[in-house]
Amino acid sequence: MSPKSMQEAVHKTVRGRAKGGESSPKSIVFLIILWLAILFALVFLAVLIVTTIVDGWNRLDSRLFTEYPASDPEEAGARPAILGSLWVIGTTAVMTIPLGVAAAIHMEEFANRHHWFSRLIEVNVQNLAAIPAVIYGMLTLGAMGLMGVSNKNQVWVGALALSMLILPVVIIATRESLRAVPAEIRQGSLAVGATPLQTVWRNTLPAAVPGIATGSILALSRALGEAAPLLLLGGLVFLSFDPNGITSGYTTMPIQIFNWTSRPQAGFHELAAAASVLLLVMLLAMNALAIVIRNRYQKRW
Amino acid sequence: MNASTDNARASQTVGSTNTIVHGSALPSLEVPVIDCDSVSIFYDDFRAVHDVNFGCKRNEITALIGPSGCGKSTVLRSFNRMNDLIEGARVEGSITYHGEDIYGPDVDAIEVRRRIGMVFQKPNPFPKSIYDNIAYGPRVNGMKVESMDDLVEEALTKAALWDEVKDKLKQSAFGLSGGQQQRLCIARTIAVQPEVILMDEPCSALDPIATLRIEDLMQELRKDYTIVIVTHNMQQAARVADRTAFFTAEASDTTGDRTGVLVEFGDTATIFESPHDKRTEDYISGRFG
Structure with a gap:
């Protein structure tokens, strides 16, 4: 083959168009379809956010934070719901994170992975993560009935339901970040005479903390936006005081929004929109924090 | 250090290989520090190593060489019970440390590992500062x-790393070069004052200059420690080791599984210059493996 024809042959095969590469009509049509799919999602989201902000704009003021629910939408605010959300989420975090991290450490670092019991738990955790939130509300309701707790509108009862809801998520996130710590690090630790527990406590776990923090924050932000299980647990109440402890009565922002939306007066609908914007901002802030932690502290091995 | 001195050191080290007189010059010590007696190692039903007998003597460097899959790393890892971490791993026969069976019923694997330290193939510093990497072992113990x-400071000095890192002890160990990281891992091992240091292909991830530095370091460490090294690099074994164990893998007639066996063990000079076994000779001269 002459150098010239060789060059031509190479030219023909290497260039994309010859084989239906990136610039062929087929690929371009496919690319456009992908773009439209993304556009649809983004437009939908933007419309939702913009209309909510427009609806709630007039009520996005200090009254939202300072006032208690009232029969007159002009005088009503979400103060107890905001505080209630903070109490419930705080309690959920305290209940879930230590338990979830401990469970994940056991499963990842100590349990015999091939034992049938470990596998059973593993499959269970995976499945629990996919169970609808309302089921956890029913479960907690049943448990409270068995325990003879008649007043279910308490912060810790709501937190218990949310805790069960996000426990599988925390466990899975923690396991993932523990697994990301290379085996060589554990071996290095054991090789200088550290016990397996010391290895976890001083080496593996600290290295996994950024991932655990990120996963936990994302899980908590899911719990923050959850209304269904709390509705079952009597979270839908008219509260005229600040929740102030784990046995206090409470309502949360999603429930308050749900409540206001179902009222006939337009004023309450504005209020619901304003509270939604606030909830959205809180969720975005939590997710942003998770991303910051991930980007700043996550280790590259 | 600049490149020309490194080169000078390189040629000197390589050149000196032939002049080192092994064998009769070595003291024959009564009890080896680590002694293998009919050691077989299994992973579940698979026999990885069969009937290994040899001993590692005090203040000597013992090299384990052989083709891939011959079980030399498996043998090394059984010396400080790192094989325990692999599910289904099992040792038959006896591996003794100063006459004490390290797989004995009352023996604590943690204690074994404190006395018999290990440096790994890939440098594996902890995600901590240089200082904390060294202090980790003494603290956990x-x-x-x-x-x-x-x-x-003492550990880093012994590992020939102090001058390079003394001004950045609080910085992350991940900022060091590969060779520095490996010396840090050696320093980390030294810090718990072990008696034996096991090295599992410690230079395979390093460039030739970093490799020579580690080899020089091993000659220094030999005065205080007993060293066992697994290496793929025959020249390295010839350069650093006092005694050499040559392993190979043999396929079973019935199952076809490859099992590691110790072919020959002796003074490095004998192994490399006048091996008794044909298989050793073939491997050394590059006809096989």
Whole structure:
């Protein structure tokens, strides 16, 4: 083959168009379809956010934070719901994170992975993560009935339901970040005479903390936006005081929004929109924090 | 250090190989520090190593060489019970440390590992500062030390790393080069004052200059420690080791599984210059493996 024809042959095969590469009509049509799919999602989201902000704009003021629910939408605010959300989420975090991290450490670092019991738990955790939130509300309701707790509108009862809801998520996130710590690090630790527990406590776990923090924050932000299980647990109440402890009565922002939306007066609908914007901002802030932690502290091995 | 001195050191080290007189010059010590007696190692039903007998003597460097899959790393890892971490791993026969069976019923694997340290193939510093990497071992072992600073300096000095890192002890160990990281891992091992240091292909991830530095370091460490090294690099074994064990893998007639066997063990000079076994000779001369 002459150098010239060789060059031509190479030219023909290497260039994309010859084989239906990136610039062929087929690929371009496919690319456009992908773009439209993304556009649809983004437009939908933007419309939702913009209309909510427009609806709630007039009520996005200090009254939202300072006032208690009232029969007159002009005088009503979400103060107890905001505080209630903070109490419930705080309690959920305290209940879930230590338990979830401990469970994940056991499963990842100590349990015999091939034992049938470990596998059973593993499959269970995976499945629990996919169970609808309302089921956890029913479960907690049943448990409270068995325990003879008649007043279910308490912060810790709501937190218990949310805790069960996000426990599988925390466990899975923690396991993932523990697994990301290379085996060589554990071996290095054991090789200088550290016990397996010391290895976890001083080496593996600290290295996994950024991932655990990120996963936990994302899980908590899911719990923050959850209304269904709390509705079952009597979270839908008219509260005229600040929740102030784990046995206090409470309502949360999603429930308050749900409540206001179902009222006939337009004023309450504005209020619901304003509270939604606030909830959205809180969720975005939590997710942003998770991303910051991930980007700043996550280790590259 | 600049490149020309490195080259000078390189040629000197390589050149000196032939002049080192092994064999009769070595003291024959009564009890080896580590002694293998009919050792077979299994992973579940698979026999990885069959009937290994040899001993590692005090203040000597023992090299384990052989083709891939011959079980030399498996043998090394059984010396400080790192094989325990692999599910289904099992040792038959006896591996003794000063006459004590390290797989005995009352023996604590943690204690074994404190006395028999290990340096791995890939440098594996902890995600901590240089200082904390060294201090980690003494801390987890609850060693009573008068001054941790002194201990860190001593370990780093012994590992020939002190001058390079003394101004950045609080910085992450991940900022060091591969060769420095490996010396840090050696320093980390030294810091718990072991008697034996096991090295599993410690230079395979390093460039030739970093490799020579580690080899020089091994000659220094040999005065205080007993070293066992697994290496793929026959020249390295010839350069650093006092005694060499040559392993190979043999396929079973019935199952076809490849099992590691110890072919020959002796003074490095004998193994490399006048091996008794044909298989050793073939491997050394590059006809096989």
